[in-house]
Amino acid sequence: MKPVNLKQLAEELGLSIATVSRALQDSHEVSAATKERVRALAAELHYEPNAYASSLRRNQSKTIGVVIPKVTNHFFALAINGIEEAARQSGYHVLIYLTHDDYEREVAIIQHLKGGRVDGILLSVASGTEDITHLESLREAGIPLVFFDRVRAEIATAKVTTNDYESGRLATAHLLAVGCQRIAHLLISNTLSIGQNRHQGYLDALAAQGHAPDPDLVLPGTTDNARNVQLIEELLRRRPDIDGIFASVERLAVGAYHACHRLGRRIPEDVKVVGFSNLESVSLFDPPLTTITQPAHDIGREAARILLRAVEKKRPVLPTQSVVLASELVPRRSTAVAVSSPL
């Protein structure tokens, strides 16, 4: 019933606990013969070291914490995939915490993690977060932090992001290139830098073609999807001149499709749509959605690698280690220009 421990192995072998421990760690100060004996018995009895005793003594848990808004967003699911891959390769474990984009929860989670349960933290900031003293306090607690995707520039640590500004510019330029004149921007909460960056790209792309910005065309989303669809519908009704939509987050792209379907606006004939998304199935949409696709898996893996390097070398994470990965614009039918109807 009780799992076997070092003491039992030691007794069985007529050795001391210390020697057994060292043998299992392949220490050079134990003879090859005893190492073999120890290993054999350990295997036979299915010995597994007690992770907590080990963590307590070594003062490191071989565990990283991943704090994200939600796991149902496909971007984060893919990122977790990358994180788990990097962690496993380094023998680390992954604790998952979901903030549901709620500031209070984020604070509670971070506070709790300061108890030393994890050696480092990967974080994508909740959209509801404004005050960041809880994140700052991680520094004095000595827990390394790496941001990914949703970052806060004020914190001096590494950040792994995509080229959000460039992506926003590209998406908007693409819509302009296919003939859109009135382009709405559906964005995530505006406290997040990714939203700001993508929006600036949108604005600059418009300006580059001599379009004046129109604040009425900018719609910040909420955390409630049904509500978002309503808001988008209202916007489309209020401004029937809208002929292009740039949704800078997956949820809102899906919301835009629903709104268009409900209002009977044809895509791409009446309205062209481009959206950030990592769903493989967008190519099955009606019509297939033109996307900005982020290298989500790589983002997760890179962020984890940076964090793990810092953890292993017991060095702080430096802002200079930040990485910006490139997103990709994948044109599909939702932004196709009219073709001679192939009857």
Place this chain on the structure above:
Amino acid sequence: MKPVNLKQLAEELGLSIATVSRALQDSHEVSAATKERVRALAAELHYEPNAYASSLRRNQSKTIGVVIPKVTNHFFALAINGIEEAARQSGYHVLIYLTHDDYEREVAIIQHLKGGRVDGILLSVASGTEDITHLESLREAGIPLVFFDRVRAEIATAKVTTNDYESGRLATAHLLAVGCQRIAHLLISNTLSIGQNRHQGYLDALAAQGHAPDPDLVLPGTTDNARNVQLIEELLRRRPDIDGIFASVERLAVGAYHACHRLGRRIPEDVKVVGFSNLESVSLFDPPLTTITQPAHDIGREAARILLRAVEKKRPVLPTQSVVLASELVPRRSTAVAVSSPL
């Protein structure tokens, strides 16, 4: 730098470590006055108990392990959501492990978890798993296990599933009802009971309408999506008489769409499709996909609750605690009967 511990609190307050510990646990053997003093200082110094020392001493980690094939499957993402919800409510933490449907990894993960890192395990079996001695060994290690979705009947523990047989029967009956004569079944690896159950439902629904089973119409999927699309294309080419597809797992439903699009088979005119899926966006598909949708969130939450109850009461999990939740057939256009074409 170093986090504050009980000793420092005790010194500062002129108390013993024991009293401080007890005060923080709101023990009845410490006076209200000292409790208040202790709590005040603890709050001031941002004291967080060391989770590993606590776990070691109490022999419980307040952590559960979740072992799943992949997190990019939307079903599992939703399940994690439910699990995290239940865990958080009970003050538990969630460790995530991905098997990628690989038997070796599953074994390694389970073996590792026997080190006591978790108080209990939630598992959805890898499709590559046949031998289950690693799972049996959890019993003697005294670690409670609860299966969800992909279960193994041989292990005597609680299982949280959906009515797979009934769903398979329903999906097939639906296809028959809308006029299909040759219905293919795309299923997950056949070692898994969910695949078997769904398949039996398929067979029985066919038999009920006097259709003989045709093994050539049954296609077991692989773990490689691109390969799956190929296999489906081959099947459709080989058997042009197929006019209905039942995909008993999300990946294969998406694969079927791709295959149909590539071969120019129109859905639902030429082939009608129903698939298991938890993607919200199936309603945006071309055409919207008729689905069997599982209550994924509830499955995760229920499984976690059962596990946590057992963990807290230090009782074994019993097979009698198993729960079967109902899936839902959501008819959409992919199985619509021909309507008078509305020019």
Place this chain on the structure above:
DNA sequence: CCGGATTCTGAAAACGTTTACGTAAATAAA
């Protein structure tokens, strides 16, 4: 054969908690 290096092993402290046990003072029961 001695001194010193090298190789292997053991005793014991340490990590930060929790908790069984002991004890002194205060209170209640006799």
Place this chain on the structure above:
DNA sequence: TTTATTTACGTAAACGTTTTCAGAATCCGG
């Protein structure tokens, strides 16, 4: 008053591991 009982706190052991320190045994050059 004396004797239980309760209250509030301290002492110290325990959880299982890692690691410092020291010691015993072996080897080797002189």
